[in-house]
Each structure stands twice: as C-alpha cells, then as structure tokens.
C-alpha cells in the first residue's frame with residue numbers, strides 16, 4: 343500500500359510518521375494494555391499525554407505564561423459564537439474584518455450576541471485581497487477586533503498582523519503552526535485542528551488570562567473559557583484521541599526543526615506552485631500577490647470544461663482532493679505542514695504535462 347499525495351483543505355493530510363506512531367500505539371499504549379481511546383481522561387497516563395501536548399505547543403509558538411491554552415470541542419465554527427459570548431464583556435459591539443467565507447460566517451454568528459462593526463470588506467472585489475489597513479473604520483470602543491489571517495476557501499492570507507488598541511482575535515484555523523507567530527500581539531487565537539494541527543474533533547484556543555471571566559449571563563457553562571481554563575480543558579470528557587494525535591503532530595514539528603523550518607519549507611512549496619501558475623497562460627490565480635495564501639492555493643484552468651478531466655487524471659496519479667470549494671469552483675491545492683515538497687513537485691509535474699496535452 344502506498345500513501346497518496348493529499349491536497350485536501352480539511353480534514354487534511356497528517357504526517358506519515360505520526361500515523362505510524364499512532365498505529366504502533368493503537369492497541370497497547372506504552373505497555374498499559376489498552377489504547378489511548380480507552381483510558382480515563384483523569385488518569386495519570388492521559389494527563390501526561392495532555393500536558394505534554396500543551397507544553398510542546400507552548401514551546402513551538404513560544405506562548406507567554408500569561409496565556410491559557412485550551413483544547414475544546416465544537417470546531418472553529420463554535421468559536422464564532424464562543425468568542426462574542428466571552429469577550430463582548432458588556433460592550434456594545436465588536437469590530438470584524440471581512441475577507442472571505444469564514445469571516446462572513448464569524449460575523450453572522452457574532453450578530454446574535456451583540457453589535458458587529460464590519461471595519462473593512464473585500465466582498466465587492468470577490469475576496470481577492472486584504473483591504474488596506476489605513477482604510478479600516480476601527481471603533482476604539484470595540485470589545486475586540488476579529489479577523490481571519492488565512493481565508494481557506496479564497497486563498498487569501500494577511501501579510502501583516504493588525505496593530506490595534508483593542509484585543510486582537512484571530513481565526514488561525516488554516517495557518518497556525520505554518521510559521522512562527524508572536525502570540526503576545528493577540529488577545530485570543532483559535533484554530534480548528536483538522537487543517538494544520540491534527541484530526542477533526544478538537545479546537546485549540548490560546549487566550550490571554552485577563553480576557554477570562556467575563557462571560558455573558560445565561561450562557562452554557564460548557565462555553566465559558568474560564569470554566570475550561572480552571573478545569574484544564576477537562577470540565578467534561580475531552581476528545582482524548584484527537585488531543586493525543588495533535589500532541590504527536592507537535593512532537594513531529596519539533597523534530598522537523600520547529601516553525602522556522604516549517605516557514606522556510608512552506609514558503610518554498612507555495613512559491614513553486616504560484617510560479618507554475620503565473621508562468622502559464624493555462625492556469626490562473628486571481629488573488630493579489632501580497633495576499634496569496636501559502637496554505638491554500640486556488641487556481642482555475644483556462645477552460646472549465648477540462649476541470650473534470652484534470653481531477654480524474656490527477657486522482658489516477660494519486661494526487662487527491664484538488665477540487666476547489668463548491669462556492670468558488672476550479673481547483674485548490676492545500677499545502678499544509680504535512681504536505682511534502684515531493685507532493686508539490688508531483689503536482690507541478692502533472693500540471694505541466696496536462697497543459698502540454700490540453701493547453
């Protein structure tokens with residue numbers, strides 16, 4: 343059996359070494375006679391797995407000690423609600439930047455809990471760029487500013503971290519751990535695991551301690567960050583196996599040389615693919631150069647009638663999940679940490695060959 347090259351946007355490829363480690367541990371973890379899935383989350387073994395995962399993540403991102411790291415459920419989509427519930431803290435509204443589908447969803451959900459001031463939107467431009475920071479209509483009384491550093495569907499990535507006076511909140515679901523990050527610039531960062539961390543079923547929240555404890559009255563206990571923090575993310579049974587697998591990914595990242603090494607590799611992978619697209623009249627990507635995502639590369643073929651053939655031939659060559667999101671069409675190659683440079687090279691070879699035959 344051979345492993346295909348998987349360009350899925352999420353749930354995405356995991357490092358083969360991590361899967362092999364999980365396979366080795368599956369039936370009998372460290373001679374305990376049971377799998378991680380069958381352990382009490384309160385037992386010393388699972389607590390050690392959980393604590394190690396948190397420490398490795400703290401090491402990778404150099405997370406300052408005044409931040410809590412939470413391992414929660416409900417995916418990034420639940421954070422769209424949980425953020426305003428916890429951070430509006432009696433204020434009338436929060437600021438949001440709209441750069442794509444995921445921003446739109448976060449905005450729609452936040453409106454259920456308070457006022458939303460959309461400080462800038464690229465919707466009229468079909469989400470092809472990040473609006474210039476100088477033009478943002480910021481509210482100095484906002485509870486926080488929310489933005490999406492990498493729009494997974496449109497392939498739009500910020501080339502800057504906004505500097506604002508209110509707490510900065512970021513949906514880092516599709517680009518966390520792709521490069522070093524100065525966590526101290528943020529009030530809160532959240533990321534669903536299934537793109538660049540681990541399997542689905544877990545979402546990581548990194549939150550500055552002073553933002554805890556301001557939950558709106560009447561909200562579910564389970565959604566209070568302060569409760570999760572106080573209980574080390576074990577107020578109820580956490581998704582133990584996803585937590586364990588995420589921990590294996592963190593160890594793998596450390597073994598690769600950490601986030602500096604990933605940043606270099608990710609930049610090289612993306613540059614190669616964009617260069618292939620830009621030097622051809624057959625492939626195209628509409629995103630402003632400065633805002634092209636390193637993680638998700640959407641592209642179209644000159645003739646959309648060839649899309650099905652492209653996908654079919656790619657699949658025959660073990661190049662999987664290249665169809666674009668149903669809302670934008672075309673193709674999308676996701677190049678997360680676990681997607682090797684060899685995978686990108688194979689894709690580029692195929693694209694060149696396909697163009698020669700059909701272009």
Ligand SMILES: *Cc1c(COP(=O)(O)O)cnc(C)c1O
Nearest residue numbers: 417418419444494513515516534
């Ligand atoms: C995938 C994704 C989401 C949604 O994640 P779920 O875990 O499925 O809720 C939200 N934001 C971004 C940027 C994403 O890429």
